[in-house]
Every structure is written in C-alpha cells, then in structure tokens.
Amino acid sequence: MATPAPTGVGRYTHELTRALIATAPRGCSVEGIVSALPQDKIDVLTDRLPGLGDLHRTTLPRRELATAWQLGIAPTLATGMIHAPGLLAPLVKHDTATDGTQIVVTVHDTLAWTHPKSLTPATVAWNKVMLKRARKHADAVVVPSHAVAARLADIVDLGDRVRVIGGAASEDLVVPDDADERAERLGLPSSFLLTIGSLDPRRGLTDLITALGLPGAPDLPLLILGPDSWGELTVASVADEAGLPDDRVRALGVVDDADLAVLLDRATVFVHPGRHEGFGLPIVEAFRFGTPVVHSDDAALVEVSANAGVAVELTGKGYPERLAAALSDTLADGEQLRRLGILAQDRERAFSWRDSAERVWQLHADL
Known part of the structure; x- marks a missing residue:
C-alpha cells in the first residue's frame, strides 16, 4: 500500500487499517509491522494513515521477511493483538492466555489450490506453506465471503476459527469536480x-x-x-x-x-x-x-x-x-x-x- 496506486491487498490493507484506527476501543491503538522499507515509503504510509501509532520496521526486506516467517522465524516484536491483512504473518507458537498474543490472518481467495496457473509457482508454494502454519498457529482466519469460507473448508480443517468479514467501497471514491x-x-x-x-x-x-x-x-x-x-x-x-x-x-x-x-x-x-x-x-x-x-x-x-x-x-x-x-x-x-x-x-x-x-x-x- 506504499505505492501511488495500490491495488488488491494493498487497497484492502489501507482501508481496513484506516477504519481500525477510527474505531479503536478505549485504551487500544493501532500499530504497524512492515518490512525494511526505505524511509520515503515509510513516510507515504504514515501520511496515508493519520492516527497510526508506532510503525515497527523489521530488519528484513519483504521477500526475506516472507521467507523467515514461512520458516517460523519471527522477530521479538511480534506480540500483542496481531491482525494480518493476508497470510504474511509471524505464525509461530504462542500462548494467548499468558501474554495476550493473538494472531489472526486473512485468506482472500483459494487460487493457490484451485487456479495455481494464475500465480507464480513460488507464490503457490508460499501460500500452501503459510496456510499450513495458519492451521497450526492462527487464532482465527478472516475470509471476505462465505464463498471463500466454503472453498477453504474443502482444503483445510480450521474448525470454528473462520470468520467472514468483507470489505467495502472507499469513502474516497467520489466523482471529482473536474x-x-x-x-x-x-x-x-x-x-x-x-x-x-x-x-x-x-x-x-x-x-x-x-x-x-x-x-x-x-x-x-x-x-x-x-x-x-x-x-x-x-x-x-x-x-x-x-x-x-x-x-x-x-x-x-x-x-x-x-x-x-x-x-x-x-x-x-x-x-x-x-x-x-x-x-x-x-x-x-x-x-x-x-x-x-x-x-x-x-x-x-x-x-x-x-x-x-x-x-x-x-x-x-x-x-x-x-x-x-x-x-x-x-x-x-x-x-x-x-x-x-x-x-x-x-x-x-x-x-x-x-x-x-x-x-x-x-x-x-x-x-
């Protein structure tokens, strides 16, 4: 979402994060975890998300971070209520009852299983590994529709951890004066x-x-x-x-x-x-x-x-x-x-x- 015209998950991330900031319960704040982005992209993120708390920048670029989390190697900052807008998340063993850590991920579609030719082989493999990690370690899995929930149920048994929470059109989507x-x-x-x-x-x-x-x-x-x-x-x-x-x-x-x-x-x-x-x-x-x-x-x-x-x-x-x-x-x-x-x-x-x-x-x- 740090690009001038984010699409797909980037747009979803921006809109949901903005709404989470606006609806944060008393005593709660929204912080972010990002890969080792350059400072200009960090500035774009903070400008687009007024009210965002700390932005934790990992030491790894996105590709290396995805590989590390795929292998179950998570930085020490991965604590608290973690809500990932995709499968890119520190899915590791944790104790919600002891330290309050929660890990929730989002699965937008099942293309890696149903339409693998729509993705690169590396992306297919990464998604499959991360869903396995989600099955073991995620406290909940958000999907955008009941249709995806049904397809996901044919692929993996997540029990009662699946929640359907869709998106919406952006409030910024209005006809301009020009x-x-x-x-x-x-x-x-x-x-x-x-x-x-x-x-x-x-x-x-x-x-x-x-x-x-x-x-x-x-x-x-x-x-x-x-x-x-x-x-x-x-x-x-x-x-x-x-x-x-x-x-x-x-x-x-x-x-x-x-x-x-x-x-x-x-x-x-x-x-x-x-x-x-x-x-x-x-x-x-x-x-x-x-x-x-x-x-x-x-x-x-x-x-x-x-x-x-x-x-x-x-x-x-x-x-x-x-x-x-x-x-x-x-x-x-x-x-x-x-x-x-x-x-x-x-x-x-x-x-x-x-x-x-x-x-x-x-x-x-x-x-």
Whole structure:
C-alpha cells in the first residue's frame, strides 16, 4: 500500500487499517509491522494513515521477511493483538492466555489450490506453506465471503476459527469536480461498457470480449480497468479473434481513484464476468454510483450482489452467448436499467469499512 496506486491487498490493507484506527476501543491503538522499507515509503504510509501509532520496521526486506516467517522465524516484536491483512504473518507458537498474543490472518481467495496457473509457482508454494502454519498457529482466519469460507473448508480443517468479514467501497471514491476534464482526457464515449481485470482465464475477460463479437451483442465500446496483456495474450489479439474493430476494446491500465470514480459513474453498464472470485469489490464500487451491473453467477459475486445485478450462468457451454444475451436484454430495457440503478445504491449501503473494522475488533475481543 506504499505505492501511488495500490491495488488488491494493498487497497484492502489501507482501508481496513484506516477504519481500525477510527474505531479503536478505549485504551487500544493501532500499530504497524512492515518490512525494511526505505524511509520515503515509510513516510507515504504514515501520511496515508493519520492516527497510526508506532510503525515497527523489521530488519528484513519483504521477500526475506516472507521467507523467515514461512520458516517460523519471527522477530521479538511480534506480540500483542496481531491482525494480518493476508497470510504474511509471524505464525509461530504462542500462548494467548499468558501474554495476550493473538494472531489472526486473512485468506482472500483459494487460487493457490484451485487456479495455481494464475500465480507464480513460488507464490503457490508460499501460500500452501503459510496456510499450513495458519492451521497450526492462527487464532482465527478472516475470509471476505462465505464463498471463500466454503472453498477453504474443502482444503483445510480450521474448525470454528473462520470468520467472514468483507470489505467495502472507499469513502474516497467520489466523482471529482473536474470530472468532465478527466472524461475528456480518458477519451470516454457517451455510452460504454466497463469491466475490470486481466486476460487470466479465471477473470472471464476473454469470454466478455468474445461475447461482444457475437451476432446480436450490444454495439458499445468496452473499456477495461487492467493490463492490455497476460502472458502471450493481448487484448488486441483477443478482440481481433472475436471480429471486433480496433476501437471497440481498450485497456486503460491502472487509474487513480478520481478517474475510477468518473469511469464507474459514467459507464452505461459495469460487467464482472469473473469465473472465480474472492469477494467482488468492483461490483460494490459500481453499486456506489448506481451503475447497473451484469455479472457471472460465481458464488462470491452472487453473494455480494444479492440480486441487485443481473447474474449470468457460468456452468456449461455457451457462457459468452449468455453474456451477450444478458447485456443486450439489459441495455434494451430502460426500465430495467433504472431499477438496477436503484437496487445498486441500496445494496452498496450494506457494505461499510467501519462495520468491517468493528467486527475485527470484536473478533479479537472474543478470542
């Protein structure tokens, strides 16, 4: 989260930590443990997290720290209530009853077991070792959805230590005053489809691009929040294979929150075609702006959407055809678009980082 535009776990860490600071019970404070970062990145962290107590910097860079904790070598500072936003944690034997040390980790997905090709071999191996350490030493394991909890139960027996605590859209995600200028710079058309992700097969982006090339599919441009390639695949080559002209599909890469807000606010429909997701935060972010959403019926996305979007069946052949039909039907029905916009904003109010943080504090109080 020390980078200018953190994504994934970095964004989760920032938002949860900020909320934990704001909701800290009387007599409690939030401190941080980081790898041996340079001082400029330490300054970024402290600036982005006002109210943070001490920031403990280990002597090891991140890679070496991950290896040390993988081997069960933990520095002496690893005491107190430790809440890790991932599996990177000092998972060692400890006595909660004697010194009050608690270790809670977070598992965002099960890709290392279900979709190992989405990760590097080293990352897969590290995750598997760390989950074994979590099974032995973690006092609790947080997951973002019941879908991940169910998948995790098929992999490891954690007993009653699993807690479902999801995320939310950032309160900073608001349409900026210079929205028109940003829209012009981004080259936004008057109507467009928006999606997020890469060409990793589990993200379903290839399915979506293929769908847009089918007869009867909506003739709207697709903007992608994500990279323009994955391995040897490129967005341009997939679009060409689908028979789409060069200007129909465009990858925007990583954008800042202000640009993201403009994109989500002005999109005609947000599409989340994912085949295997952990939570589906982009859906919640789209809901924040009342943007209609069409998504796959992946368990995590259905859980987050709760019928506020249009779910498209993944199972069986013809997924791109079903996506195309769902998009065409939704876009052709003005009343449906209006209804989805209302449902979206209602559903988004069910998610709050403050609520997530309070549940984390309660989890530690219960241990």
